[in-house]
Amino acid sequence: MNSPRPALRADARRNRARVLAAAQEAFADEGPGVPLDEIARRAGVGAGTVYRHFPSKESLFEAVVLDSIERLAGQAEALLDAPDPGEAFFGYFETVAEQALLNKALCEALESTGEAMARPEVPEFHSRLGELLRRAQESGAVRADIAAEDLPALLAGHLAIRRQTSRGAVARILVDGLRP
Structure with a gap:
């Protein structure tokens, strides 16, 4: 039986929101070819933070x-x-x-x-x-x-x-x- 996923901490929720906003902007500007490192840079987080929330660039897209x-x-x-x-x-x-x-x-x-x-x-x-x-x-x-x-x-x-x-x-x- 699967247990419900634990709620994200406040800082993790903020980071996820920042990644989504940065990705929205980056994908809008450059399309799906934008490098993940560029999205992380725009969000002000490391690439590892992006991968913690989205296992692949495709899932983020x-x-x-x-x-x-x-x-x-x-x-x-x-x-x-x-x-x-x-x-x-x-x-x-x-x-x-x-x-x-x-x-x-x-x-x-x-x-x-x-x-x-x-x-x-x-x-x-x-x-x-x-x-x-x-x-x-x-x-x-x-x-x-x-x-x-x-x-x-x-x-x-x-x-x-x-x-x-x-x-x-x-x-x-x-x-x-x-x-x-």
């Missing part, structure tokens, strides 16, 4: 990405009762794209189908995005033939377009294709 996705899911939930469902959906779609474009780690995660994207936080994000889609479709703001399952691919395509061209017209064509 996953924790940072999941935190970002959890925050995005919370933003979507706040929009579920918006008076204009179409505006809420399209505004949120753009918000996700903007945040992802400013954060290489989040952008790469949203464009992938890796193991991290199967975590419980991710389906919650997709579920809320799907609910925003459903409400927008019911209001007539979004085409009825778009399924919630299509949204990850549409979002990934939108991100790829935005990363490849500075011409906003190309990205608007994709978004306009969602309208009836």
Whole structure:
């Protein structure tokens, strides 16, 4: 029988929070290729402290990405009762794209189908995005033939377009294709 993991001491909690904040910044700036030593330096801790909390750089990357996705899911939930469902959906779609474009780690995660994207936080994000889609479709703001399952691919395509061209017209064509 597994016993519950002991609570972290206050200094360990602070160090973990510092590592996560530094990793968030480093991954956003440089993507997943940033060296672990650089994250430790930004956090003001040794590499051993980072490894005590996160056994690998991949687990640290996953924790940072999941935190970002959890925050995005919370933003979507706040929009579920918006008076204009179409505006809420399209505004949120753009918000996700903007945040992802400013954060290489989040952008790469949203464009992938890796193991991290199967975590419980991710389906919650997709579920809320799907609910925003459903409400927008019911209001007539979004085409009825778009399924919630299509949204990850549409979002990934939108991100790829935005990363490849500075011409906003190309990205608007994709978004306009969602309208009836």
